[in-house]
Amino acid sequence: MLWYTVTAKVMTGFAAEAFPVIGAIIIAALTSALALRKSAPPSRPTGDVSLAQQLRLLRTHTMVNVVDTENLLVEVNDLLLEATGFSRDELIGQPVAKLYANDNVSLTDEIRSKLSNQQGWQGETLLRRRDGSICITQTTVTPLVDSDGKWIGSISARTDITKTIDLIAERDIGLTLHELRDDVWIVDEQAETFKYMNRAAKRRFGWTSKAYADLTLSQMAQDQDCKAVLDACAALKSKKETFEKLEACIFGTKFDVSIKWLHPNTPNGRFLIMLNDITDRMAEERKQADFVSMVSHELRSPLTSIKGAMGLLLSRAAGELSPQAVGLLEIAHRNADRLVLIINDILDMEKISSGRLDFDIKEFDVSEMVHEALRSNAATQQRSGVNIRCIGLDVPHMIQTDSNRIIQVLINLMSNAAKFSKPGATIEVMVERLASGVRVSVRDEGTGIPEKDHHKIFQRFADMANSDRGAKGGTGLGLSICKAIVEGLGGTISFESREGEGTTFMFTLPTKISDNINEPSGPILRSVG
Template sequence: MSSKSFNKRTAATFFLGTAISGSWYTATSALITGQTGEIIPVVGAIVLAGLTPLAVNALRPGDDRVSGKHYMAQRLKAFDSHAIVNIVDPEGLLEQVNDRFIELTGYTRAQLIGQPVSMLYQEEFRELATKIRATLMQGKTWQGETPMRCADGRVIQTQCTVMPLFDKKGAWAGSISARTDVTHANELLAERDTSETLYELRDDIWIVDAETHCFSYMNRVAMSRTGWHSDSYSKRTLEDLAKKSGNQTVLDACRSLATAGKTMTQFDTELFGNHFQVTIKLLPIGGTAGRFLIMLHDISDIINEERMKSEFISMVSHELRSPLTSIKGSMGLLLSRAAGELPSKARALLEISHRNADRLVLIINDILDLEKIANGRLEFNLEETDIAELLRETSAANSSLEQRHGVRIHVENNDSPMQVTTDPNRVIQVLTNLLSNAAKFSKPGERITIRAEENEDELRISVTDRGPGIPASEEHKVFQRFADLSNSNRADKGGTGLGLSVCKAIVENLGGKIGFDSREGFGTTFYFTLPKKNSQVAAEEPASLLREAS
């Protein structure tokens, strides 16, 4: 053997041993602390550096110490407890793998040997395999982190050193790769980074064992709020928190998640004198009960701002309603010729003013209704009501819509009485809003249909038009306050943008549900249900309803 070949091989062997032992030292130093962390990285690095020459010698073609692939595989077994080793031939096909490679990836040797090494990479990383091969063919060693696909589809991260192989004549003979599985190390580092991030968040973060209810993590804000420290909170439970805060809503929610088989819940509650939006996620871990991830977002400032905004809007609306009502009344008298005949131009201008005064009064009334609903102050007077008669009354009361928009209102299925316990005035208010919308979006001559249907428990009332329908992309905005759809053209058609949100609040407070079916270009049906027996009106939390209506 020439000294030149010997020196090249010696240098390459030295480089490979240094790379492998260095990777071991770096990974274990980051994961292991204390006295053990000072010993294991050093000892492991020394062992790997010593074993590397043995493995490289096992690859020397033509040497009298190498009697075939079987003997080479035996020598490679020395690496099984430390590194994942594979050999690739000049065509890029896997020629040999060690036992640890088989153990970690789940492949059999028969599935690997003779297959292209690129099979170990996901499609998006195939280019990386090409770059590695180009580097090796230049006689250079490649080092870096590579993902490796396992037989079951998992992807593990490996710290990899790939060294080119040449025969005695200096011809390209393939490569040998030595890898260290750093998946767990990366996960631990990611967990550490996540923990550091969570620690600095302004929201309270708790992690609780789902079986014992003991706290396993609290960030800085949570510890400050509870008065528990990192050396003591692990001894505390959700039961302790319920006693300390005087509120066991969080405890009850966690119990409910565990028994109902759900994975997430969200609600508002008050803890330690502050209002919070609480999000709880149940994170399963293998076959165990798992952990609860509990996040508390302080919404005290939001609630105070909403209250102040609501009070301001209510005050302004009350102050505006009286003078506007007087202005509207005066203009109505003028239009009815109470002060004599008006010039045609003056009458036209007055009609415009009267319509806009009407619109302003509607906006103010809707705002005041929303404010009353949000604060639980909207009055409901429940009584036995014949819905069939109520539909006929509503149709007659809205006959002006037929004249103004040239439409026809038709009531179906109103021959037989339909008794329900509800507030008839509020139901008329909802129907008037729905009829007004239907009329605005219908062409002259079109028919608007009101229909009531009943079953054993509830009654369903619907209003159907043949207008342009609601764009599918905008259906989510329909019940929002001041919703303005792309085909609504509010400036021409009028409307407050509040009517449907008021309808939703009234129907839900009456114990029913509201919804719609629409097909763009063919029309829309708005419907709502009412329970036949309604012993009381359910009033929601003011802040919660305000946020829902926003």
């Protein structure tokens, strides 16, 4: 029977140093009292009065239990009953394991070995209360022996040190919060008063002490324009959720704000609010985006001219060319096409990141968009040697959307399917009418996507260098752009794949889209990861 367990925590300070001494005194007194009580003559059945009073006094200051050689509880004091919530009848005669929160075989063996050799044991144990909660106790266990020196059981004295450990933990957490570079607020859930601000937060206000003590979050919202934080806290309470993240402008500064609701709907309810100043980050991102945009535009103009000149040469506008020259020009022309696509991807991603990806919403036929994408992708299909099977294109599927952007998505999915398929394989493109919109799927018979890479598929510049997809090249932006476009148009995109069995990409689009569809900066920026 396993009957003692210990935590891996190490107590520091007075509690750890003092209790073994106090526990030893208590154990010695209790053991002496029990021995004297057993040896007291019949004429004095209650034992020495002063010793009995001392025993009661000691028992009111520590939890005590006695077990026999079968590890059954034979005595527990009132303080232990009060601390655990058990009644005396629920414990007496029960295995001592009933009091403990978990089993630790090595510790049990260690304690039993010491007791059998008439040695005591000291350490921390996890005590289980009747309601299932746990308290941590500093425990001293001492063997009981009879007059012949035979081991007849053990007596344990313990002190609840849970609050002490919690205070140490809270102190350490407080020190950590105090040193953070981010601003930290702790706000009372009910009164909305500030209970704590770390050094960074006080420095922002120019405070050196607890000048925030009488300040409320509502007052802060009025004085410092942080109503978004106040509204987010109220939303957490109404939705009964415990975490919220948002961007907010406070003190004229842009912050990433994280709000954690601690101990909700209790007298100790608190909002832990952390504010990360993103001014420098946003400025740096803006510089990077401007640089990428400038370089991309500067590259695209001359590249377009080069591509046009090569097209004229291939059309024999400057006269006949030798077969060798034609072959070299075709290679250059294909690579110019590829460079244009890369530049367009980079420009699209820059627009997505800055929230400037606009849509031209009109009513279009999805079937016609698929046909247009097939025509645009014909050269890729021919080079790959794949076959295309279309399903559901014989009837119109009218929706409100941006046709050019959806054709861009279709071309990307079709070219990917061709890229990862073997010559002679079939790619299936299907359009299905749904109750609230249309679903388009592109299925290939290619290599599939390793399961370890599934979570990366829609990420920008996803690193899949060890997979076949990584070896095929590309910017690493195409699928993240597809996701941003589809979600920006009110739809969803997903995929199914098993390695070696092919992949199906599918996206849904609503029949009608809301009026704010041309304001995609929030959701698109978050979705392309």
